[in-house]
Amino acid sequence: MTTEYWRWKEYNWKNPDIDWKDAKNITVGVDVGSVSSQAVIMTDGELYAYSNMRTGSDSPESAENALDWALKDTGMTLDNILYAVGTGYGRVNVPFADRAITEIACHGRGANFMYGPTVRTILDMGGQDCKVIQVDEKGKVQEFLMNDKCAAGTGRGMEVFADLLEIPIEDIGELSFQVDEEPEPVSSTCVIFAKTEATGLLRQGWPKNDVLAAYCSAMALRVVALIERVGVEEDFAITGGIAKNAGVVKRLTGYLNLEALQPKHDTQIAGALGGALFAQTLAVKEGKVPS
Amino acid sequence: MKANYGYHDGSGDFFITIDSNLCTGCVECISSCPADVLEMITDDYDDVVAAVKDEHRKKIKYSCAECKPVDEQPPLPCVAACEPGAITHSW
Numbered sequence: 001m002t003t004e005y006w007r008w009k010e011y012n013w014k015n016p017d018i019d020w021k022d023a024k025n026i027t028v029g030v031d032v033g034s035v036s037s038q039a040v041i042m043t044d045g046e047l048y049a050y051s052n053m054r055t056g057s058d059s060p061e062s063a064e065n066a067l068d069w070a071l072k073d074t075g076m077t078l079d080n081i082l083y084a085v086g087t088g089y090g091r092v093n094v095p096f097a098d099r100a101i102t103e104i105a106c107h108g109r110g111a112n113f114m115y116g117p118t119v120r121t122i123l124d125m126g127g128q129d130c131k132v133i134q135v136d137e138k139g140k141v142q143e144f145l146m147n148d149k150c151a152a153g154t155g156r157g158m159e160v161f162a163d164l165l166e167i168p169i170e171d172i173g174e175l176s177f178q179v180d181e182e183p184e185p186v187s188s189t190c191v192i193f194a195k196t197e198a199t200g201l202l203r204q205g206w207p208k209n210d211v212l213a214a215y216c217s218a219m220a221l222r223v224v225a226l227i228e229r230v231g232v233e234e235d236f237a238i239t240g241g242i243a244k245n246a247g248v249v250k251r252l253t254g255y256l257n258l259e260a261l262q263p264k265h266d267t268q269i270a271g272a273l274g275g276a277l278f279a280q281t282l283a284v285k286e287g288k289v290p291s
Numbered sequence: 292m293k294a295n296y297g298y299h300d301g302s303g304d305f306f307i308t309i310d311s312n313l314c315t316g317c318v319e320c321i322s323s324c325p326a327d328v329l330e331m332i333t334d335d336y337d338d339v340v341a342a343v344k345d346e347h348r349k350k351i352k353y354s355c356a357e358c359k360p361v362d363e364q365p366p367l368p369c370v371a372a373c374e375p376g377a378i379t380h381s382w
Contacts, residue, residue, distance in 0.1 A: 105335035140336065145295035145306065149349045189301060226299055229306070229381075 006159035008169050008241070012069045013266075014049035020076055023048075025289045027083045027282075028070070029275020030063045031103065032090030035127025035155055036241065038272035039066040041076070042280055047113075049074055050269050059090035067096070083283035085275035089128075101278055103271045104133055104144045110274030111237055112139025115261045120233040123223065123252075124270065125242035127155040130223060132230045139274075145230050150190065153222045155241040157191040158248075161215050164195055165208045176212040176247030183210045185218035194218060216247035223248075224255045235261050243267035292334070296343035297351045297381070305352040306381040307369075311340040313377035323372035326354045341377070355380070 020026060023043035030039045033055055040050040051069035055062045063086065071077065078096055086094030087106040094100070103124075111122045117137045124131040129148035135141055151157050162169040183206075188194040198211050206214075219242075238260050242248050244267060253260050265273070283289050297306035307328075316339045321329050328351070332342045347354045358367050359382075370378050 101335050141292050143293035143295070147298050149298035150300055229299070229304060230295070 003166070005162040005166055005168050010051075010053040010069075012049070012051035012072060014070075014074055015047060018043055018046060018048050020048055020074065020080070025280055025283055026076070026081050027085070027276050027279030028067060028081050029085045029087060029106065029272040029277070029279055030066055030094050030097065031088040031106065031269075031271035031275060032059050032063050032066075032086065032094060033088045033103075033127050033271070034129070035159075036268060037062045037066040037088070037090075038269045039063075039070040040269050040272040040276045041070055041074075041081070042273075042276040045280060047265065047273065050266070050272065052266065052268050055090065059093035060095045062090065063094040063096075082288045083279040083286070085279040085282070087271050087275040098279070099282065101275060104131060104146065105141055106271045106274030106278065107131065107239055108133050108135040108141045108274065109139040109277045110270035110272070111135065111239055112137075113273055113277055114239070114263055114265050114267075114270060115235065115237040118235045119237045119261060121227070121230075121236045122270075123227060123236070123238045125154065125223065125238060125240040125248075127241065130154055130226060132227050134230060134233060139277075143230055145226060147226055152189045152191050152194070153219050153226070157194070157219065158242065158245065160191055160195055161198065161212065164198060165202075165211060167208065167212070170244075172212055172216070173244070173246035173248070175209050176216045177250075178209045179207070179213045182217070183214045185221055186214045187218075189218065189222050212247065216245070217251045220248050220252040220255055223252060227256065232256060232258065234258060237261040237263070239263075239267045239270035241268050292336070292338075294334075294342065295381075296348050298349060302352075304381045305355075307343050307351060307355075308379045308381070309341055309343070310377045311338050313375040314338075314340040314373075315375055315377075316340060317374070319372040319374070320369045320378060323368040325357060325368065328354050329369060352382070 086097035091100040122133045131146045134143040
């Protein structure tokens with residue numbers, strides 16, 4: 001069997017210190033993204049459980065699978081959940097959702113919870129798009145910009161390189177620093193052309209790590225151009241899968257000459273977490289929480 | 292909230308920015324656009340504001356082309372129609 005180097009691990013988590021049976025307000029946010037789907041369950045304003053898995057070809061099924069996995073071994077069922085918010089590309093296809101909210105608003109709110117009220121600029125590097133979001137101290141969006149036309153600067157681009165270089169996607173960041181000298185970034189911003197360019201570099205005898213470094217910095221540079229269109233106000237935070245890739249993050253913050261906040265939770269759950277937070281508020285507003 | 296609709300690609304930056312703090316919801320811009328690019332939406336914070344239609348966001352450079360001749364560009368109808376100045380174009 002051929003190894004699928006791009007195939008990142010799916011996982012779920014639950015907070016062992018919380019007994020959900022004591023909670024009054026139980027909500028869920030489900031983020032059906034282009035590449036990955038997450039479900040986040042919140043109990044009385046606290047993060048209780050989450051799951052992260054690949055989005056399949058069927059959006060409603062992906063939403064249900066993500067929720068089922070987050071609920072696994074908790075004893076909780078959908079009947080215990082007062083309010084569900086769907087977000088992400090597939091937000092209108094979440095069968096059990098009470099409301100759909102855009103991933104822009106959800107990422108703002110989620111990042112506010114994850115990074116604290118000082119965060120002002122959020123860069124979400126998703127599977128298939130890239131967003132820059134500015135928020136106020138409550139996580140309300142002040143400005144946003146989304147680039148979803150091109151895969152450059154997204155997780156999908158990184159998956160292509162993992163496959164080309166036969167390196168597990170989780171190892172890319174670390175390996176990209178194991179170079180004698182930092183190479184020039186690849187010149188192509190398009191993922192397809194960048195891959196062609198990288199193939200050429202390998203043929204010239206470049207070590208794999210150098211190619212990785214050249215691609216990570218090209219991705220960082222491209223994203224810097226987007227961020228500068230909106231402007232960066234600190235504190236700065238990164239969400240999404242690429243936030244876990246130090247090869248891109250360190251180069252990016254280097255170009256911007258600032259530090260990114262350290263995440264308190266998994267960076268991929270930001271959207272679903274924001275959805276669950278909106279759901280907490282909406283459940284109260286719509287009188288679903290027993291007093 | 293300032294919403295930037297559009298994209299950045301190899302040929303440049305193509306964004307229409309709509310500031311929902313300035314937009315009054317008067318709908319003048321909607322009828323002014325010959326390419327039918329704009330619509331009214333209720334955003335996530337329940338404000339009724341103008342927005343670029345989803346189907347135009349990935350081809351806005353081409354959707355807006357007829358209002359942007361290479362020489363002697365007249366004022367853009369959507370920008371001119373917006374009294375509070377909520378709409379701007381990046382290109």
